[in-house]
Amino acid sequence: MKHQVASTLIPILLLFLSIDLLRGQSPPGKPEITKCRSNEKETFSCWWKPGLDGGLPTNYTLTYHKEGDSVISECPDYKTSGPNSCYFNKKHTSIWTVYVITVNATNQMGSSVSNPHYVDVAYVVEPEPPMNLTLKIKHPEDQKPYLWIKWSSPSLIDISSGWLTLQYEIRLKPEKAAEWETHFAGQQTQFKIFSLYPGEKYLVQVRCKPDHGFWSKWGPENSIQIPNDVTNTDTTVWIFVAVLSVVVCLIMVWAVALKGYSMMTCIFPPVPGPKIKGFDTHLLEKGKSEELLSALGCQDFPSDCEDLLVELLEVVDSENQQLMSANSKEHLDQGVTKSKHLAPHRDSGLGSCDSSSLLSEKYKEPQENPSASHTPEGIKKPESSETNGTHAWGSQNMGLGSQTPYSYASGPPSSTRPSSQLPSLQDATASYHNIADVCKLAMGTPGMLATSLDNTEHRALQPLETAETGGEKKAAEQSEVESFHSETDPDPPLQLVPFISAKPLDYVAIHKISKDGALSLLPKRDNSDQTEKSGALPPSQEYTKVSRVIDDRILVFVQDPGAPNPASSEELVEEPPPSLQENQGEKDVASYTRVPSSFGLQLAGSEYLDPMCLKRSFQ
């Protein structure tokens, strides 16, 4: 009988159970405590997230116990902080004490307990946002108007006793803008904004942070309309000033770019040097088409004319004059220079950059002499080292009738420059410059000058210094002649001292360099009266013949009566600075400078040629 009752009851119970299950009821899921926060470090609240409720009404209870306390208590207040929360008031809050909190979810079916949550109130402080945010536009006298932002601390925070220390942050933006502009305000409760766009509506918010805690949420937005008369006059003025200065800078840059060269020549007047004029009409007259063509056609970089540049002043004594005169037929063409070797005498490169204009250029500026010889300026540096070899050719009376131009070297490479210099030479009123220097100056390319002068094979012709003579030119030279090819041979360069150093010197132009390296010189008619020592000389007269050597130092040139008057080209050098006084009747044969990049004839303009061109023409 009992069996029968039991056997019927059990299935019924099972039936009910299964019915319950079929309806989806289950014990509640495990709740989870999400966070605990304290507003003012005096009270705190905790919130939990319920698990699945199992389909039945679920009851949640929160229990806790404090560190060092075995008593387990229940949450004193479930309401104040909202649903699923527990609020601990001052009485129940202890700072610097770990709370162990658990939440219990219970329903008809069962219950489940959350994991314990450990919290110390001291580290979970997150205040409310600041209150009473006010915005105001202030217009002080003599000052720009600004936006004045003021707020007060959250209501419950105790700042006056120092229990909490708050720091604030504001942010603002024009209504339509996308990004906020944030400013840190420290512990102050006001802020001034100066950079405002007039006519815009601004939105402002503020938040705060305790000394050791979390930032509060951003407070309620407040907005203000900036009136239109709040102008940024400072900005306008500065914009105007900036635009103006940019324009001025652009103009200056443009002017410098355009006139850079002439400005450079103004500031650093080019050193005169021998010039090789463009077209040598003599060649045309004589029908020497070969030389003419070769002169015109000298285009290559003087890779094969390495021995072109003059390094020595060749002293040709009377024995060799005939030899020289025989070779002096050639005129130095403007374009083509070929290395001329007065081989039988010595090694010599051709200082084939001869230019009457160059010659006179610097010589009118005595003050440049010391600088040229001593100051290692960029342009003058190589020259200074080589100034030992400044050469002075005779005065205008130096005849260039003979076709025996002389080539001379200016000096050894700067590296091997002997320190000895002829003081007398330096004291001369004329300044000596490396012709290459002068060429480069004229070209306004000091860099090239340095390059060329560093090339040991380049011995630029020294500008000639004209000394007043009574009809003869004397050139002082050192007894040693530099070897053109001996790069390390510190032979003192050939130097020419003015014949009469006391007087202002005349200049001669290197008329041309003949094939075998002989220089033909032309007297230069300067504008000053002193230049006419021996009367007006026909411009075409040349002093090419060395009559004698004095003291082993001085070359005396005379006109070569047998030499035809060379009709040198008339082209004037444009580049020499105004200080250069050119005899109008003088013909600039050619001037050259070492132009590594462009090797070619220049028929017009600066008339400076690469010495290689010059050299080649002589071969």
Added chain:
Amino acid sequence: MDNKALSLKAGSFLLLQLLSNLLLCRSVDSLPICPSGAVNCEVSLRDLFDRAVVLSHYIHNLSSEMFREFEQQYAQGKGFITRAINSCHTSSIPTPANKEQAQSIHHEALLSLVLGVLRSWNVPLYHLVTEVRGMQGSQGDILSKAVEIEERNKQLLEGMEKIVGEVFPGVKENEILSVWPGFPSPQAADEDSRLSAFYNLLHCLRRDSHKVDSYLKLLKCRIIYDNNC
């Protein structure tokens, strides 16, 4: 006693060293008010308190960071917190547990409590530095912070002693000194225990530095600004 500027007779080098640290500037490492070598230097109580608050704030920031770094590196998912409860050696010092209690304590008592806590940390900090140095795979960050905390704690202690000595001459030295049990020896304990001991120490350091900081800020506003910060 309150806002009067007190002239301190800096007769000892210790005072000068302290004063060089207790500066008006908010930065911890700024120029000293009293140049070294100055015999008579006047530093107001306000400056002393400002400096002390700056130091205590800085020390708690360092402790907080150090604890967080340690927790991230070594204590993830290990539940060290359960063992950290009731583990602080300074719990024997009866410090106030909320604002009302703290405000009800008189200046001198609160100051002496602060001094007691600071002194109790001298030895543990020293050992903390030693242990962190020897810890396997210890990060340079934690070590440098530990070294810095030890140094600044000493400075703060000196400063507080000066403040107390000059402002409250009658304050007796607090006899309550908590003794730290020390780390478990490397042989006796396994790695977990050692890490747990570290965790406890850092946890307690964070708490006590926060306490000291809060008390000093309370005292500053009370003494210097008359509860009107």
